[in-house]
Amino acid sequence: MDLINLRILDILDIVLVALLLYYIYKLVKGTAAINIFIGIVIIYLVWKLTQFLAMEMLSSVLGEFIGVGMFALIVVFQQEIRKFLLMIGSTNFGRRRKFLRQLKFIRDTPEDSLTDVNAIVTACKKMGDSYTGALIVIKRNTSLDFVKTSGDELDILVKTPIIESIFYKNSPLHDGAMIIEDNRILATRVILPVTNDRDIPLRFGLRHRAAVGITEKTDALALIVSEETGQISYVKNGEFIIFKTQEELIEKIKRDLV
Numbered sequence: 001m002d003l004i005n006l007r008i009l010d011i012l013d014i015v016l017v018a019l020l021l022y023y024i025y026k027l028v029k030g031t032a033a034i035n036i037f038i039g040i041v042i043i044y045l046v047w048k049l050t051q052f053l054a055m056e057m058l059s060s061v062l063g064e065f066i067g068v069g070m071f072a073l074i075v076v077f078q079q080e081i082r083k084f085l086l087m088i089g090s091t092n093f094g095r096r097r098k099f100l101r102q103l104k105f106i107r108d109t110p111e112d113s114l115t116d117v118n119a120i121v122t123a124c125k126k127m128g129d130s131y132t133g134a135l136i137v138i139k140r141n142t143s144l145d146f147v148k149t150s151g152d153e154l155d156i157l158v159k160t161p162i163i164e165s166i167f168y169k170n171s172p173l174h175d176g177a178m179i180i181e182d183n184r185i186l187a188t189r190v191i192l193p194v195t196n197d198r199d200i201p202l203r204f205g206l207r208h209r210a211a212v213g214i215t216e217k218t219d220a221l222a223l224i225v226s227e228e229t230g231q232i233s234y235v236k237n238g239e240f241i242i243f244k245t246q247e248e249l250i251e252k253i254k255r256d257l258v
Contacts, residue, residue: 040073051056067096106228115183116158123163124225124232133174133227134167135207137192139181143220148179151190158183167225177210193217195238204233211235213232221256 009131024037047062074081115138117220137144152173156162158180166173166188176189192210200209213224216238224233234241234249236256 043071063153064241103121115180115257117214117250117257119158119160120163120180120223121232121246121250121253123160124223126160126164127167127225128232131227131230132167132225133207134163134170134223134225135192135211136163136223137177137179137190137211137214138221138223138253138257139179140219140221144179144214144218144220145182147177147190147214148187148191150180151176153187154185156185158185177214197238207231208235210236212240215239221253223253 010060015025017194039058044064044066047059050059120136120138120205123136124136137147157257162174162185163178165171166178166185177192178185179187179190191211194209195207195213195216197209197216205226205228207224207226211224211233212235214220215222215235219237222235224235225231226233232249234243234252243252
């Protein structure tokens with residue numbers, strides 16, 4: 001019986017380590033940090049090899065480097081650590097029956113979200129046709145109170161004409177971002193944190209950088225309508241999500257809100 005339990009624990013240990021490495025890779029993928037991450041893994045493997053071969057001097061040097069380097073890693077991977085802890089800490093057990101559903105390994109039939117995604121996307125499509133710029137942030141689990149206070153607080157039910165009127169060019173509320181929570185518009189003219197990521201293409205302006213910034217620091221979703229091209233962009237976890245049709249965009253947002 002002990003042997004069986006030991007084997008089960010070993011398997012669980014391997015699975016957990018694999019999951020941890022997978023999510024670390026997922027967080028740093030596509031960023032400059034991926035090269036640093038690979039370099040750290042190589043140094044660690046070389047260190048273990050020198051220990052195995054009893055190369056004491058080189059092993060000692062690499063060991064000291066790795067020990068001191070742990071403090072440097074906190075600075076280097078500051079954004080990635082923030083996103084990882086946010087992913088763990090913002091798990092909503094009330095809305096999800098199992099933690100694994102948050103990690104996307106179990107996908108049941110999605111429940112209906114309170115937010116009227118069709119109305120939001122339809123408004124974005126109409127604003128895109130008229131080249132009206134817009135930035136809409138949809139709350140998921142993480143509180144957005146720290147940015148809502150920078151704008152004008154409202155409490156209006158989400159409707160397509162309401163969203164269009166707020167972002168109308170001559171409207172006093174069109175500057176800044178709109179915050180939507182539980183199918184209600186709770187703030188406009190909100191100032192968002194701007195990302196420092198230099199890999200964002202130059203064709204994207206301040207709205208896009210603000211959308212990436214807020215989705216890096218929280219688990220919120222962001223929709224941007226370009227004032228220059230009329231193109232709609234969807235940002236989640238600091239990354240631009242590709243979609244082909246308006247219907248596909250609606251389905252992606254609905255899945256992400258469940």
